Amino acid sequence: MTTPSAARKQLRAHALRHPEAWADEPWPGDHVAKVGKKIFVFLGGEGPDVSVGVKLPRSLLFARAQKFVTKMGYGMDKSGWVIARFGKGDEVPLALLRSWIDESYEAVAATALPKRKAH
Secondary structure, rough: OOHHHHHHHHHHHHHHOOOOOOEEEEOOEEEEEEEEEEEEEEEEOOOOOOEEEEEEOOOOOHOOOOOOOEEEOOOOHHEEEEEEEEEEOOOOOOHHHHHHHHHHHHHHHHHHOOOOOOO
């Protein structure tokens, strides 16, 4: 079983593999991955629990049906953001979360990166 701490490291590494992705800490202790100037995944802070906040235009209804998912605060849920939370002893579905990070990256990168001209 993957511990929350190990899961956080693996998910962060996965997020940062995306083109032009970079790590930031916009608020003390809150880690995110950005593309351009926009956040595409919230990875929470250090500690025994792990949380992953993502924007899911395609998988939103499925995600909201999962027991470990809640709507994201600050009105972000209206734009399709959700947060998955796991504590000590919880099984962390890494493959599912990686696919959600990919989907969130695609959704955010579409508006965060400059359009490339076809030659």
